[in-house]
Amino acid sequence: MYSYEYPRPALTVDCVIFGLDENDLKVLLIERAHDPYEGCWAFPGGFVDMDETTETAAKRELWEETGIKSMFLEQLYTFSGVERDPRGRVVSVAYYALVKLIDYNDQVRASSDAKKAMWFSVNEMPALAFDHAEIFEMALQRLKGKVRYQPIGFELLTEKFTLSQLQKLYEIILNKELDKRNFRKKILSMDLLVELSERQQGVSHRAAKLYQFDKEKYTALESKGFSFEL
Amino acid sequence: MYSYEYPRPALTVDCVIFGLDENDLKVLLIERAHDPYEGCWAFPGGFVDMDETTETAAKRELWEETGIKSMFLEQLYTFSGVERDPRGRVVSVAYYALVKLIDYNDQVRASSDAKKAMWFSVNEMPALAFDHAEIFEMALQRLKGKVRYQPIGFELLTEKFTLSQLQKLYEIILNKELDKRNFRKKILSMDLLVELSERQQGVSHRAAKLYQFDKEKYTALESKGFSFEL
């Protein structure tokens, strides 16, 4: 038992994990096995230990619940509604993460059997536990906003990708169609993509060139006041 | 005494309060009266009560420490470094606020005597307690970023203002000079300002027209997908 002179809220983290498949932006949810909200879907999360930051806690939860180790992770917002957890006062620091979905599909599915984790399209979300619907809304808004002026979209793709895949990504996230020629013109003019000598494999049409995002180049440009904007 | 099965970090809020005077963007600091960091300057803040959200707590602290009641207030970031407070584990949710400085100068000064509150130019900051230097940096960056695509700058001015004052505001915050004609053209073309029939008083040169920000109009436009961008 731990005693304090004044009462303290419990502190947790919750993670909104975004992944992209062929046609959809998805998030990973976990089915709750216990009350409250038993059977309800919720974002993975848990208590913050005394010797870790909230960010470390978020990474740990992600690892424990999905097997995903390294990814883009950013603090979203701290939710502190007095009644947000029926068990008592719980303040939660929410994070959002971007993962290369296909890389981790198997691990997640493996851990699914134990914990019932599942990817849901952001357009077909089930009812969520606690105030997670609010967290979700904010995470989606943040992603939509951020993707336009920071090259974080690449975190959702594999290392090598075609320009069409990249365009599709933006179309899915921003939820609007983009012109192919204008998109390519703009993205290539930024000089952040490396054209590889490889090409797409096993497609029944002309194979597209593969590209890679050059993070060093981006960091260099950024520090010189360059702004990525789609 | 309050006892828990697992240890819990203490939860606090800290507030970065921005105000604008003639020539400078300023923040309000409080001189610490006790250890740790006695005599050091720090942002106003304190513990979160069990029956209030972090936002409520931030507003309360602001009221207690400065007498300022209503202002723009937004969550900044949650700081959770394990060693950020030498007394033990303390997680702090930081907020930033924008106030019409001249309105509150007196109240703040009144409370100054008791608590030693003082406005510091953001360009002449003293050493800060805890990790408050980090909080400050983030708050300033956030303000600079946000001011460009949301009309929050008006929160720093009085109800009625001249276009030159508004331009000065942006020049101070963004830290660069703007062209007068282009600025006026742009800001007026947004149709968010109401031109009043009044004029400036007591200046020893041609008196400028006074304007007012039309919040209703902005909310209406915003919901129709309008984007404020300077």
Place this chain on the structure above:
DNA sequence: TCAAAAGTGTTCCGAATACACCCATGA
């Protein structure tokens, strides 16, 4: 009459948009 800030338009340039056809490949 001088100092100090208010107020006002036009030109130029670059970026964003709109738009349609041929090419390569595997089935």
Place this chain on the structure above:
DNA sequence: TCATGGGTGTATTCGGAACACTTTTGA
């Protein structure tokens, strides 16, 4: 040979940036 997506250039429009002089007012 056909279906499927890959790949490419130009003309137009719109917004941002640069730029200087006249007006008003109180001291």
